[in-house]
Amino acid sequence: xxxxxxxxxxxxxxxxxxxxxxxxxxxxxxxxxxxxxxxxxxxxxxxxxxxxxxxxxxxxxxxxxxxxxxxxxxxxxxxxxxxxxxxxxxxxxxxxxxxxxxxxxxxxxxxxxxxxxxxxxxxxxxxxxxxxxxxxxxxxxxxxxxxxxxxxxxxxxxxxxxxxxxxxxxxxxxxxxxxxxxxxxxxxxxxxxxxxxxxxxxxxxxxxxxxxxxxxxxxxxxxxxxxxxxxxxxxxxxxxxxxxxxxxxxxxxxxxxxxxxxxxxxxxxxxxxxxxxxxxxxxxxxxxxxxxxxxxxxxxxxxxxxxxxxxxxxxxxxxxxxxxxxxxxxxxxxxxxxxxxxxxxxxxxxxxxxxxxxxxxxxxxxxxxxxxxxxxxxxxxxxxxxxxxxxxxxxxxxxxxxxxxxxxxxxxxxxxxxxxxxxxxxxxxxxxxxxxxxxxxxxxxxxxxxxxxxxxxxxxxxxxxxxxxxxxxxxxxxxxxxxxxxxxxxxxxxxxxxxxxxxxxxxxxxxxxxxxxxxxxxxxxxxxxxxxxxxxxxxxxxxxxxxxxxxxxxxxxxxxxxxxxxxxxxxxxxxxxxxxxxxxxxxxxxxxxxxxxxxxxxxxxxxxxxxxxxxxxxxxxxxxxxxxxxxxxxxxxxxxxxxxxxxxxxxxxxxxxxxxxxxxxxxxxxxxxxxxxxxxxxxxxxxxxxxxxxxxxxxxxxxxxxxxxxxxxxxxxxxxxxxxxxxxxxxxxxxxxxxxxxxxxxxxxxx
Numbered sequence: 001x002x003x004x005x006x007x008x009x010x011x012x013x014x015x016x017x018x019x020x021x022x023x024x025x026x027x028x029x030x031x032x033x034x035x036x037x038x039x040x041x042x043x044x045x046x047x048x049x050x051x052x053x054x055x056x057x058x059x060x061x062x063x064x065x066x067x068x069x070x071x072x073x074x075x076x077x078x079x080x081x082x083x084x085x086x087x088x089x090x091x092x093x094x095x096x097x098x099x100x101x102x103x104x105x106x107x108x109x110x111x112x113x114x115x116x117x118x119x120x121x122x123x124x125x126x127x128x129x130x131x132x133x134x135x136x137x138x139x140x141x142x143x144x145x146x147x148x149x150x151x152x153x154x155x156x157x158x159x160x161x162x163x164x165x166x167x168x169x170x171x172x173x174x175x176x177x178x179x180x181x182x183x184x185x186x187x188x189x190x191x192x193x194x195x196x197x198x199x200x201x202x203x204x205x206x207x208x209x210x211x212x213x214x215x216x217x218x219x220x221x222x223x224x225x226x227x228x229x230x231x232x233x234x235x236x237x238x239x240x241x242x243x244x245x246x247x248x249x250x251x252x253x254x255x256x257x258x259x260x261x262x263x264x265x266x267x268x269x270x271x272x273x274x275x276x277x278x279x280x281x282x283x284x285x286x287x288x289x290x291x292x293x294x295x296x297x298x299x300x301x302x303x304x305x306x307x308x309x310x311x312x313x314x315x316x317x318x319x320x321x322x323x324x325x326x327x328x329x330x331x332x333x334x335x336x337x338x339x340x341x342x343x344x345x346x347x348x349x350x351x352x353x354x355x356x357x358x359x360x361x362x363x364x365x366x367x368x369x370x371x372x373x374x375x376x377x378x379x380x381x382x383x384x385x386x387x388x389x390x391x392x393x394x395x396x397x398x399x400x401x402x403x404x405x406x407x408x409x410x411x412x413x414x415x416x417x418x419x420x421x422x423x424x425x426x427x428x429x430x431x432x433x434x435x436x437x438x439x440x441x442x443x444x445x446x447x448x449x450x451x452x453x454x455x456x457x458x459x460x461x462x463x464x465x466x467x468x469x470x471x472x473x474x475x476x477x478x479x480x481x482x483x484x485x486x487x488x489x490x491x492x493x494x495x496x497x498x499x500x501x502x503x504x505x506x507x508x509x510x511x512x513x514x515x516x517x518x519x520x521x522x523x524x525x526x527x528x529x530x531x532x533x534x535x536x537x538x539x540x541x542x543x544x545x546x547x548x549x550x551x552x553x554x555x556x557x558x559x560x561x562x563x564x565x566x567x568x569x570x571x572x573x574x575x576x577x578x579x580x581x582x583x584x585x586x587x588x589x590x591x592x593x594x595x596x597x598x599x600x601x602x603x604x605x606x607x608x609x610x611x612x613x614x615x616x617x618x619x620x621x622x623x624x625x626x627x628x629x630x631x632x633x634x635x636x637x638x639x640x641x642x643x644x645x646x647x648x649x650x651x652x653x654x655x656x657x658x659x660x661x662x663x664x665x666x667x668x669x670x671x672x673x674x675x676x677x678x679x680x681x682x683x684x685x686x687x688x689x690x691x692x693x694x695x696x697x698x699x700x701x702x703x704x705x706x707x708x709x710x711x712x713x714x715x716x717x718x719x720x721x722x723x724x725x726x727x728x729x730x731x732x733x734x735x736x737x738x739x740x741x742x743x744x745x746x747x748x749x750x751x
Contacts, residue, residue: 035192044069120172133160229308233248237283250262652665664736714737
């Protein structure tokens with residue numbers, strides 16, 4: 001290696017177009033962009049944020065995000081908002097008012113570019129500040145049109161008199177990039193509910209007001225339905241005389257989903273704690289909501305399991321509120337936030353509710369609040385640094401009361417689950433994991449007791465450290481298993497729901513298909529009669545009329561073909577295993593249905609017959625395979641913007657007599673399949689998304705094809721580009737074994 005004759009240093013430069021990559025090309029949808037802006041308002045300690053849409057179905061419409069958070073001063077604007085990649089949220093993950101920040105690090109400002117071409121930001125810092133109000137205008141299209149480096153593009157900041165302006169930030173977005181529809185507003189609403197805290201009626205927390213002129217039924221303060229997803233509710237009261245009332249309700253095993261009484265306790269303070277003294281904390285109100293982080297929890301509700309988990313990640317734990325305001329750090333996700341030691345109790349007692357060991361709740365399974373006031377709870381005093389309450393007798397009484405109420409719930413539920421278990425003893429994955437946790441915990445506890453008996457010294461310290469490592473590995477491994485199981489369970493539930501919907505559609509097709517088919521015939525016949533009628537009239541030949549008639553006729557044929565295919569696909573004969581010729585089956589499917597569907601998408605469909613032998617199978621399954629391949633090719637044409645004159649699809653059958661195998665080959669001249677996508681296209685819900693982030697199809701097509709092929713002990717291969725020179729797109733090869741002897745089998749009718 002030769003020695004250098006000189007050396008220089010280089011640094012990366014960032015072009016203005018980087019903003020586009022981080023904004024409109026990185027954020028998947030306008031819904032995600034609005035959510036990020038609302039999260040930023042939450043991180044700014046706002047108690048209220050308004051999301052206002054005006055005529056947003058039109059590019060000339062506007063979107064406004066208005067909050068009453070702490071706003072920004074000049075230093076905040078110059079060192080945080082205008083700096084890309086700032087580590088502010090890494091350094092300060094908790095807001096000044098004790099909130100865990102939920103916004104993505106640095107993504108908020110680029111969400112503005114995803115939504116609109118122009119942004120006007122107006123911000124006023126907190127009330128004690130003497131700084132003026134700042135107004136910043138940004139034209140995001142300047143970044144895509146410029147060849148300059150990022151730092152060379154300047155933006156005008158106007159300085160306004162503060163006057164009586166309240167703290168907060170207003171974002172006004174103009175020249176919208178998306179056309180908002182009713183479905184978009186509904187999707188945004190469903191995502192916003194996760195950001196609403198529990199007990200919103202009782203506290204000064206965080207409210208979101210949706211103000212939409214095109215969806216007035218969604219407008220107003222957003223309420224959080226996730227409280228209703230709780231499996232159990234518990235309300236507990238302690239009065240001035242030391243009387244305790246505990247009321248537990250549940251919606252488990254209720255047909256209407258409404259909460260019913262589960263357990264009730266009326267006690268005296270001295271019964272609970274064997275103390276003759278009245279509690280010094282004063283009267284308390286405690287509300288407790290318990291959730292199972294499983295798919296069954298959200299069955300029958302208009303929310304998803306992922307929404308529930310996100311909600312618990314933000315609002316889980318037990319918090320304390322005084323006169324409607326939260327006292328920090330109680331309920332924070334780390335450190336002193338778990339002031340009741342729920343996580344430590346869960347580590348010591350990892351068993352399930354139906355197990356023989358003691359069961360306790362985990363912090364990530366509950367959303368709860370203790371409500372006090374300055375007037376009725378004067379002995380609950382703040383620490384001088386405002387970081388929580390002084391640990392005096394009043395605080396200890398409060399903590400003891402809350403823990404005792406939770407213990408009553410745990411005992412009541414465990415007694416109930418044990419009674420259930422004694423009647424029916426099903427073995428579930430959850431129970432198996434719970435049993436393993438119990439057994440490992442017992443053995444590790446025994447080991448810990450044995451180590452404690454050893455004399456002090458380096459060896460004992462080493463054993464204790466090793467034991468802790470074993471506990472950590474055990475906890476991490478079992479949590480991974482639990483997480484994988486929950487993910488699989490959620491996927492299975494989603495697949496089942498989709499199949500139920502598909503079954504419903506099938507029933508509807510069977511009931512209404514003949515009427516649609518008849519309507520398709522009438523449309524075609526009426527167009528033909530209209531053409532003749534117009535031709536007989538002494539009118540000047542109008543090319544536009546002829547064009548419209550031709551278009552109506554083509555779509556009438558499509559309507560007829562789709563109805564014919566749907567009815568034919570659910571025909572009972574096709575759902576009976578039988579001997580038939582694959583070439584004839586595919587040819588009939590193409591002639592009667594697929595050619596018309598391809599024609600309306602300007603695609604040419606060719607079939608190369610391979611003189612294949614008869615097989616013994618379900619005809620509808622062969623049709624499903626071919627139909628999925630053809631519709632996937634059409635979607636690829638649209639997604640890849642393949643020119644209409646070049647859209648070609650080819651289906652070919654091949655028989656290998658020596659290997660006794662039959663192949664169905666599908667290829668096209670679309671954009672092909674990326675190498676990275678080949679391994680995941682057969683995964684459930686694996687599908688591409690359009691420019692708005694919406695998925696093409698259900699993501700189940702190739703999953704169904706793979707299931708069919710594997711049921712026949714066949715195989716499926718995919719090539720990112722076809723081996724045929726005239727076809728540059730994707731190629732799928734399905735291979736079926738052809739048995740030497742074929743005949744009916746038991747259970748050959750598939751209803």
